[in-house]
Amino acid sequence: EAQVTQNPRYLITVTGKKLTVTCSQNMNHEYMSWYRQDPGLGLRQIYYSMNVEVTDKGDVPEGYKVSRKEKRNFPLILESPSPNQTSLYFCASSLWGLSGANVLTFGAGSRLTVL
Amino acid sequence: DQQVKQNSPSLSVQEGRISILNCDYTNSMFDYFLWYKKYPAEGPTFLISISSIKDKNEDGRFTVFLNKSAKHLSLHIVPSQPGDSAVYFCAAWDDGAGGTSYGKLTFGQGTILTVHP
Numbered sequence: 001e002a003q004v005t006q007n008p009r010y011l012i013t014v015t016g017k018k019l020t021v022t023c024s025q026n027m028n029h030e031y032m033s034w035y036r037q038d039p040g041l042g043l044r045q046i047y048y049s050m051n052v053e054v055t056d057k058g059d060v061p062e063g064y065k066v067s068r069k070e071k072r073n074f075p076l077i078l079e080s081p082s083p084n085q086t087s088l089y090f091c092a093s094s095l096w097g098l099s100g101a102n103v104l105t106f107g108a109g110s111r112l113t114v115l
Numbered sequence: 116d117q118q119v120k121q122n123s124p125s126l127s128v129q130e131g132r133i134s135i136l137n138c139d140y141t142n143s144m145f146d147y148f149l150w151y152k153k154y155p156a157e158g159p160t161f162l163i164s165i166s167s168i169k170d171k172n173e174d175g176r177f178t179v180f181l182n183k184s185a186k187h188l189s190l191h192i193v194p195s196q197p198g199d200s201a202v203y204f205c206a207a208w209d210d211g212a213g214g215t216s217y218g219k220l221t222f223g224q225g226t227i228l229t230v231h232p
Binding site: 104 | 119121124147149151156157158159160161164166204206208218219220221222223224225
């Protein structure tokens, strides 16, 4: 089954304790992206990657890092989590074409709470 | 600076009637618009899209209209069904002509649609 898999689905952690949210896709997609969803703010893009070793900042990159060493994986790293990073996180991927009609497939989400 | 706005946080509709969800944008570099639907505890799923060179796209019960001069798009669902109850997000791809935003997909805040039986 074609899918985007995120882990963990739920996590409670404490301020300053480094954590990584993994994301893997099995569709050979070039494009991958991370979003966070917060009440009243919708989905905001954190980082995205057009292909292996190519990453770029989205609208809210502060406090996050990413890497794209392999095509299928795009982990999100919080080096020193803070309470304002408590949110619902989504990873997504898509084939990338120049037509502009690139449809993202989303993972099921990871709910992160930072105390 | 919210470049894609959905000004109605919620919409309530009777089954069988039309649902109209609205979305406004400010960035003229957006060249493709999409609507996503999200159920609780799931990721968003793609619903329908429209290119900036079109003014209408239809797929079954779902139709998206684009008014470029007003920078406004709307999603019409006819007839509405209880299973359509979900959060709907509009989103826009930047064509990158500005040089820095290629690859960015910007979402609105979402509208909660409730369809009553």
